[in-house]
Amino acid sequence: MAETAAPAEQSRGFLGVIERAGNRLPDPVFLFFYLILALVAISVLASLIGLDAVHPAEVDPETGAPRVIAAQSLLSAENIRKLWVEMPATFTHFHPLGYVLVVMLGAGVAERAGLFGTAMRAGLRNAPKKLLTPLVVFVGMMGNHAADAGYVVLIPLSGIIFHAAGRHPIAGIAAGFAGVSGGFSANLIPGQLDALLFGITEASVETVFGDYTANIAGNWYFIAGMTFIFLPVIWFVNDRIIEPRLGTWDPQYADEKLATPQEDRPLTEGESKGLRWAGLAVLAVCAAWAIFVFGPGTPLIDQEAAPEGRLLPFYQSLVAFFFIMFLAAGWAYGKAAGKIANHRDLVKMLTGSMEDMAYYLVLAFAIAHFVAMFAWSNLGLILAVGGADFLGSSGLPAWALLAAIILVSSFINLFVGSASAKWALLGPVLVPMLMLLGITPEMATAAYRVGDSATNIITPLMTFFPLILIFAQRWDRNFGLGSLAATMLPFSIGLMIAGVAMTIGWVVFDLPLGPGADVFMEPPTAVDPTGPAESL
Template sequence: MEKNGALAPNGGFFGWIERTGNKLPDPVFLFFYLILFVVALSVLADVLGWSAVHPIEVDEETGSNTVIAATSLLSADNIRRLWVEMPKTFTHFHPLGYVLVVMLGAGVAERSGLFGTAMRAGVRNAPVFLLTPIVALVAMLGNLAADAAYVVLIPLAGVIFAAAGRHPIAGIAAAFAGVSGGFSANLFPGQLDALLFGITQAAAETVFPGWEANIAGNWYFIIVMTFVFLPVIWYVTDRIIEPHLGHYSGALNPSENNSETAVSVDDDTQDRPLTEGEKRGLRYAGFALLGVIALWLLMLFGPGTALIDETAAAEAQLTPFYQSLVGGFFLLFLLAGWAYGKGVGKIKDHRDLVKMMRDSMADMAYFLVLAFMVAHFVALFSWSNLGLITAVHGAETLQSLDLPAPLLLALVVIFVAVMNLFVGSASAKWALLAPILVPMLMLIGVSAETTTAAYRVGDSATNIITPLMVYFPLILIFCQRWNKDFGIGNLTAMMLPYALWLLGAGLALIMLWVAFEIPLGPNAPVFAPPPTS
């Protein structure tokens, strides 16, 4: 045990999680090993004659439902297909295009400083009694900024809390809970939606070719999730965490106080006023934001209605608009980041802009490597027919259990939350689960958007208590700036109430949402009959 009674880093349940999780290979090799496993399983399934009756497809010759048989991935046809179609398998992997397009714009917004300044502007003048909810809200919205939310907002929250006479570690906890515990909550779809729905589409297509993902498929749900999680984080911070931490009497500058809890603060995290250039940059970014919104409204309602397919059925007429949102967020981030950079003088000409876009793609190098492996895992799983067979038999099992849909989705949430303790990457985890969960639940009438929403709830809640979370050590360092004896046990114990409350709130939300059949987003019902083609 540590001096303060917290669990030592190598002891207890969370120590076991850390040791177990550290034994897992890098996600790239995890999927490589899964590919080898799928190949071996496909050979066994082919020999044993595993099969399933397709619930939708009908054999034209016999007039009965098509029988889908397992296929060995070591057959001549599949070996040839693997090597011949390798470039196509990679480049046609839906998350790849979705994420890279959005990140081309988001990288400019991040590197120009727009995200960091916007978050500072959002919290630095907050009234003391509203400090916690404002920090939590900006933190959840900061998910659009990806890494910037962790490295800018979380330490800044500690500084602002201390300046207001409150415990700085409580500010760090509230911001960490918002950024990571509220990982999927937001007012707008963003790069996470592009990533997850890209994987959802790839999974759905293993059983239902031609199914199209809608990046706004969880828009209503994540908006409500934001306002459900907000009071939860507020309550836990002000009523549980801060009273436990006790009164803070340290100082921002170590020269003002010799206490061990005093801390020196990096220049870029100080609670300094916005400069005139930063204010000008935010104004320019605001104009760019309004311009992009006006452009999309013009294409939606203007002459020619470019983003409405008037020849389609009524429920499908807005499909081009939903599909355009990936490009819309690219343009929004790009122009707002460019405008801000011009305002502060960070972007002087087009070469600076191109360099920021280039650097953002350099940061995606690991994602490209992971996407290559995941794309082939998903493709091979589909070619073997194991995904379809598993989904069909799984759907039959679920139908025989006759579980109420809210309870079924709650079990998905809990399963994902537990798995999240060991596999931290949202994309790697969803790429592993989606090929089974998405088609299996679609076959019993649960829409792919609903399954994705349930995954997001489980994936968010336990991010903040697993030592395997990539930013966990960084948050620990932020806390140690204010208390040098703060350890991994302290951080885990401090964040555990957030995790439990957020998981409980998320479970209640998804169960009520499904029970009342509220659309999860535009053209995204909770239940939908399986696609016929």
């Protein structure tokens, strides 16, 4: 087994403090269970002291006075009845659940058939030596759609390819890690993460403002911008700072059994054919959706709606689009490459993709009840109104507020690695609060994503951090936890600076975040968690 740094060395300094504090946190499932208990206690106390807020835009229909929203105890008879009677509906109606499961059905087939791993190998194998870093980073960012495949396939493969090109293998691992995890939200097209986060955003809006439909493509232009801004930052840091610091690789410190793995072999004829078939399948799905938008009857365009609402069916169909696209591409690849013999193999892959989601289902059960109970207590609306009043009176511009959200998200990310768990915790407060200040849910989600990405690569609490350490130790058995954190810290700082600057620029120039998604909005004029929000 590869040697690691001594425990005493691993526990020193600021990273050691973070590691010790984070290790004391329970599993995210139980973390939300404890948060629910705390929420119950807070709701009881808030109800007893008469905590309330004056609605900024709504009046009582009987008196004509501004409507007062009072905190509700979660131990009231009505809320206890809701908890036990509506428990199945609370879980099954949790919006992220449907979004994620549908997209993962298709993505699971593409991953299990080997499409994602083969596509990564094809994109990197013949890369020019000087362009290795940007190609590794770009493939890593695009590989976010492959879920765990980016970590398991691309990162060790990057070390192999750098070594084959005469460069330091750990620099390749660092570049791959920075692309996959530091650029976690950067991509040219929306995917699983968008479905997950915007499902939570939708639920966060509904805790305060009633019915709302999230636009899964609401950050499309923003994440594409992240791709083009983050890529040169990671390229510069890796080639100008990290690789010179690593020096010349010394093979005497490498694993004695290190050999060229099978992942570095050329593509087989079947794999090459599979990639061609997968590409044709993607084009076919895109063509089908174009027909649905522009063809006879325009099924995905509501011609009778107001201009701003005509594309709503198209946005709502994007979850199905990505499901069909990943499913068709995975099936086409698998058939051509010999990985899928018949429909039974396909069903097994579909079933296997749902098996991989078992933990998420348990976590979603806990998150769904936390979000629902947060809405029942009225604390979300009270915090949103109070927070909006405070921030509005502070005179801070929108860009400063969003920059602060990025910093808070990145700090919390050091302790809670799950992107969905953090957004489920922050979203119900941040999204309604910013909406009352005229900032859209899409912009709030975009700011959160920047903060969530930047510190992924420096926290030992991130799920794959130990795995990356093992990959690095194959090339240098003395490469310890502190070595990995120190290697990735310059990437994290660079990504944070670039992400904050990009967000500020996006707000200042009021650029669209995606199709039909802007930075600013009219603050809601009718707020009722049990009914539709008129201005939404």
